[in-house]
Amino acid sequence: xxxxxxxxxxxxxxxxxxxxxxxxxxxxxxxxxxxxxxxxxxxxxxxxxxxxxxxxxxxxxxxxxxxxxxxxxxxxxxxxxxxxxxxxxxxxxxxxxxxxxxxxxxxxxxxxxxxxxxxxxxxxxxxxxxxxxxxxxxxxxxxxxxxxxxxxxxxxxxxxxxxxxxxxxxxxxxxxxxxxxxxxxxxxxxxxxxxxxxxxxxxxxxxxxxxxxxxxxxxxxxxxxxxxxxxxxxxxxxxxxxxxxxxxxxxxxxxxxxxxxxxxxxxxxxxxxxxxxxxxxxxxxxx
Amino acid sequence: xxxxxxxxxxxxxxxxxxxxxxxxxxxxxxxxxxxxxxxxxxxxxxxxxxxxxxxxxxxxxxxxxxxxxxxxxxxxxxxxxxxxxxxxxxxxxxxxxxxxxxxxxxxxxxxxxxxxxxxxxxxxxxxxxxxxxxxxxxxxxxxxxxxxxxxxxxxxxxxxxxxxxxxxxxxxxxxxxxxxxxxxxxxxxxxxxxxxxxxxxxxxxxxxxxxxxxxxxxxxxxxxxxxxxxxxxxxxxxxxxxxxxxxxxxxxxxxxxxxxxxxxxxxxxxxxxxxxxxxxxxxxxxxxxxxxxxxxxxxxxxxxxxxxxxxxxxxx
Numbered sequence: 359x360x361x362x363x364x365x366x367x368x369x370x371x372x373x374x375x376x377x378x379x380x381x382x383x384x385x386x387x388x389x390x391x392x393x394x395x396x397x398x399x400x401x402x403x404x405x406x407x408x409x410x411x412x413x414x415x416x417x418x419x420x421x422x423x424x425x426x427x428x429x430x431x432x433x434x435x436x437x438x439x440x441x442x443x444x445x446x447x448x449x450x451x452x453x454x455x456x457x458x459x460x461x462x463x464x465x466x467x468x469x470x471x472x473x474x475x476x477x478x479x480x481x482x483x484x485x486x487x488x489x490x491x492x493x494x495x496x497x498x499x500x501x502x503x504x505x506x507x508x509x510x511x512x513x514x515x516x517x518x519x520x521x522x523x524x525x526x527x528x529x530x531x532x533x534x535x536x537x538x539x540x541x542x543x544x545x546x547x548x549x550x551x552x553x554x555x556x557x558x559x560x561x562x563x564x565x566x567x568x569x570x571x572x573x574x575x576x577x578x579x580x581x582x583x584x585x586x587x588x589x590x591x592x593x594x595x596x597x598x599x600x601x602x603x604x605x606x607x608x609x610x611x612x613x614x615x616x617x618x619x620x621x622x623x624x625x626x627x628x629x630x631x632x633x634x635x636x637x638x639x640x641x642x643x644x645x
Numbered sequence: 646x647x648x649x650x651x652x653x654x655x656x657x658x659x660x661x662x663x664x665x666x667x668x669x670x671x672x673x674x675x676x677x678x679x680x681x682x683x684x685x686x687x688x689x690x691x692x693x694x695x696x697x698x699x700x701x702x703x704x705x706x707x708x709x710x711x712x713x714x715x716x717x718x719x720x721x722x723x724x725x726x727x728x729x730x731x732x733x734x735x736x737x738x739x740x741x742x743x744x745x746x747x748x749x750x751x752x753x754x755x756x757x758x759x760x761x762x763x764x765x766x767x768x769x770x771x772x773x774x775x776x777x778x779x780x781x782x783x784x785x786x787x788x789x790x791x792x793x794x795x796x797x798x799x800x801x802x803x804x805x806x807x808x809x810x811x812x813x814x815x816x817x818x819x820x821x822x823x824x825x826x827x828x829x830x831x832x833x834x835x836x837x838x839x840x841x842x843x844x845x846x847x848x849x850x851x852x853x854x855x856x857x858x859x860x861x862x863x864x865x866x867x868x869x870x871x872x873x874x875x876x877x878x879x880x881x882x883x884x885x886x887x888x889x890x891x892x893x894x895x896x897x898x899x900x901x902x903x904x905x906x907x908x909x910x911x912x913x914x915x916x917x918x919x920x921x922x923x924x925x926x927x928x929x930x931x932x933x934x935x936x937x938x939x940x941x942x943x944x945x946x947x948x949x950x951x952x953x954x955x956x957x958x959x960x961x
Contacts, residue, residue, distance in 0.1 A: 393754050441927065448934045448959040450753060451700055451886050456930040458879055462923035544961055577876075581765065584758050619780075623769040626762040633759045634747045 360492050365614050366607060367493050373606025374503035375564055377599040379579060380586035381510060382557035388592035389530040389550045392442065392453045396460035397583055398576030400555045403464065404430055404562025405479075405571040406472050412479050419479045420501065423563045427556040434555025439548040446547065461576060468573035479566040502564040507599065509560055513553070514595045526550050585629040655894060662799055666792040674791045676908055678863060681798035682856045684900035686877070687884035688805045689852035694882065695890030696818060697845045698825030699749065702878050703760030704853050706767050707737040709873035711854025712861035716783045717776060719862070730858040737854030738847045745846040749839065752828070764875050771869040782868030785861060794863045801859065802897065805852045810893050812848075821845050822891070887929055889938025899937055934959060 383397045394400075404426040411422035437460065445452055487496045517523040525546050528536035533543060565571065565579075582605070590601025605625050612624040662681075666674050686708065693701045714733025718724045724732070748759050772780040812818040820841045823831035832838050861867050888899020906925065910918040932952045933940050944951050 387754070393757070441931065443961045444931050444956050445934060445959050446961045448930070450757075451694070451882065451890065452930045452934050452959075454700065454757070455883060455886055456927055458883070459923045459926035459930065462919055462926070466917075466920045466923065547961060581761065585762065588755070588758060617773075619769060619772055623766050626765040626769075629762045630748070630759050630766070633751055633755055633762075 361614070363491075363493050365610050367495060369607035369610035370603055371495070371499040371503045371606070372568075372610060373603035374506040374599070375499075375561065375568065375602075376582065376586055376606050377590075377602025378506035378509060378557065378564065379561040380583040380590070380598050380602055381513060381595060382554035382561070383580070383583040384587045384590070384592050384595070384598045385513070385557070386551055386554035387587060389526055390438075390442075390446065390547055391450075392446075392457065392551075393584070394551075394554065395454060395457040395580055396464060396576070397457075397554070397558055398578065398580035399461045399464040399468075400430055400434070400558035400576075401562040401565060401579050402468060402571065402573060402576045403433070404559030405566035405575075406468065406477075406562075407559065408563035408566050409477050409479050409571065412481070419481055419563060419567050420505070423505065423560050426559040426563045430559030430562075431552040431556040433552075435548045435552035437555075438551035439544065442551065443544055443547060461580075465573055465576055472573055474572055474574070476570045476572050477566070478570045479563075481567070484567075496568075499568050502568055505560070505564060509557060510595050510599050513557070516553075517595070522546075522549065582625070585625055588629055589632050651894070659799070659803055663796065666795050671791065674795050676904075678791065678795050678798050679860075680901060680904040680908075681795070681802050682860050683880065683884065683904055684897045685798070685802045685805050685856045686853055686881045687888070687896040687900040688802065688809060689849045689856070690878075690881040691809060691885045691890060691892075691896040692812065692821075692852075693842075693845045693849040695885055695892070695896065696812065696821040696825065697842055698821075699842065699845075700753075700757040700882070701760050701846070701849065702757055702875065702882075703744070703748075703763045704849055704881055705873055705875055705878035706760075706764050707741065707850040707853035708857035708860075708877065709764075709767060709771070709869075710737040710740055710850075711857030712867045712872045713771065713777055713783075714854065715858035715861050716785055716867055719785060720783055721776060726862055729862075730855055733858040734851050734854040737850040737857075741847045741850035742843055745843040746839070749842040749846060761875065764873050764878065768869045768873045771873065777869075780869055782866060782871075785865045785867075787865050788862065791863075794859060797859055798856075801852070801855055806893065806897060808848065808852070813893055817841060817844060825891070883926060885936075887926075887936055889936030892936070892938035895936050895938035902937075931956065 379401060382400070383394060386392055386394050386397075407426040407429055408419050408422040411417040411425060412419045442453070442456065445456060481498075484498055486498070487494050489495070517527060525536065525541045526549070528539065528541055529543055529546050529550075537543060562571075586598060586601040586605050588601075589604055590597035590599070608624050608628060609621045613621045616624070662677075665677055669677070686704065690701065690704050693699050693704070711730075711733035714736040715726070715729035718729035718732045719726060744763065748756065748763070751759050771777045777783065812821075820831065820836045823834070823836055824838055824841060828838055857872070861872070884900040884903050885896040886899075887903055888897065889895025903925075907918060907922050910921050932955055934955055940951070947954060
């Protein structure tokens with residue numbers, strides 16, 4: 359029983375981080391209809407920004423998160439404004455291909471600049487944990503979980519309560535109508551892609567704190583983020599949180615009770631099942 | 646007339662390619678085998694991706710099933726290579742039909758991701774199967790015969806291309822194009838969309854599996870991560886889209902051209918090869934989004950305006 363509780367706690371904490379990883383992908387996918395295959399590479403870049411701020415500038419890794427978000431926002435804004443806006447009306451293959459091209463270039467440059475070694479962000483308090491009714495909770499993971507939920511709530515507020523958020527949602531619903539009401543889509547699209555990249559940057563920083571990083575982690579993280587978006591649906595940031603928690607818990611249950619090599623079978627098998635039974639996601643609206 | 650000339654040129658090119666092992670160096674022949682197999686994969690992807698418009702990331706699963714089917718037949722049953730190939734292909738076709746029924750109901754990105762997930766699942770399942778050597782993989786008997794493998798790969802590519810040629814003029818092909826342009830409209834005019842899509846999926850599976858089987862015996866070693874490699878699937882898509890999805894010769898030319906470029910880059914500027922490759926993809930998508938086939942059709946008329954035109958039609 360205690361083992362089960364511990365496994366559930368681990369899974370939920372991991373799931374919060376997963377949710378933040380997928381959040382940026384879901385935002386970009388839902389609004390721009392681009393599945394960004396470079397999303398995992400953005401996460402990787404965010405992790406390295408935090409890593410270098412921590413090792414070279416001795417910043418606290420959690421304090422380095424806003425810097426990573428800002429840098430990734432600029433990168434995302436520039437990529438959408440300069441390149442992706444040029445092909446936004448091309449067929450779906452083309453947007454998949456071009457973001458794959460970004461992924462190749464970013465991963466290659468990262469490997470040159472950062473080297474292929476494994477790195478980890480290890481602050482002094484990395485080993486600290488609390489024990490609640492027998493369940494051990496590492497504080498760093500708990501903090502990462504809290505940051506992930508906080509950013510999700512912030513995104514939800516931004517989308518629902520601000521002028522910019524309304525413009526983003528308007529572009530997602532009807533581009534022509536949004537234009538008629540004075541929304542400048544080139545800017546809004548770039549802003550949305552930038553926000554997606556910033557969220558990836560934050561997720562990367564947290565990932566670097568709880569796990570190890572190298573330049574090649576991007577692809578697997580993109581695939582995982584996909585799975586979460588599908589399970590949670592794209593309409594609502596909190597759906598993505600549910601998807602992330604679900605996947606985190608399923609993965610830790612399978613690795614303990616079935617075997618670590620089956621963790622991916624479980625998560626992707628569930629993904630296929632969800633797609634077949636409910637193509638709009640577990641929480642998505644049926645059309 | 647023009648069409649006839651194009652096919653004459655293609656036939657001459659195929660014959661010239663068949664002579665490469667007689668005159669080329671061993672390295673060239675080896676490069677040729679892997680490139681011809683890649684071109685076959687791109688052409689097979691063209692059937693489901695280019696004609697039916699379904700962005701499949703599951704073709705590497707068919708390739709992997711072909712590799713493992715061949716390897717298991719040869720190692721565990723002691724059957725000859727040809728029977729192994731047939732077993733691998735049959736396995737892939739059965740899988741394509743069984744999985745195609747539910748998965749082909751999904752559209753757009755959802756189909757792409759469901760097939761992507763299938764590839765992940767297959768890696769994990771095969772890594773846990775005793776008969777498939779778990780995650781260590783299988784070692785096939787060594788056969789020194791690059792010329793044989795080369796001619797086999799070329800034959801497979803020609804067969805696949807001829808099938809696509811037949812498809813482009815057949816009822817099935819027109820049905821698939823109708824599905825690509827508008828699936829609902831196709832269903833309304835009486836196309837049995839499910840049957841057509843499953844057919845296209847099974848055809849793609851058949852040729853991909855044969856390529857996988859040939860590759861497995863040639864390279865003599867397979868393991869789950871390389872046999873079901875998703876980046877191989879991404880390569881097929883890039884090559885087919887670069888050449889022109891839905892055209893007959895486009896995917897083949899795209900594959901030969903891109904493989905040569907990346908091989909040249911790898912020898913000339915080894916460290917930066919993937920960087921250039923990434924840039925080529927980005928530039929090609931922006932300036933020639935419908936592939937080489939479309940460039941060949943419209944560039945002579947439009948000249949340099951062609952590239953500007955593409956950007957103007959697709960930008961925000």
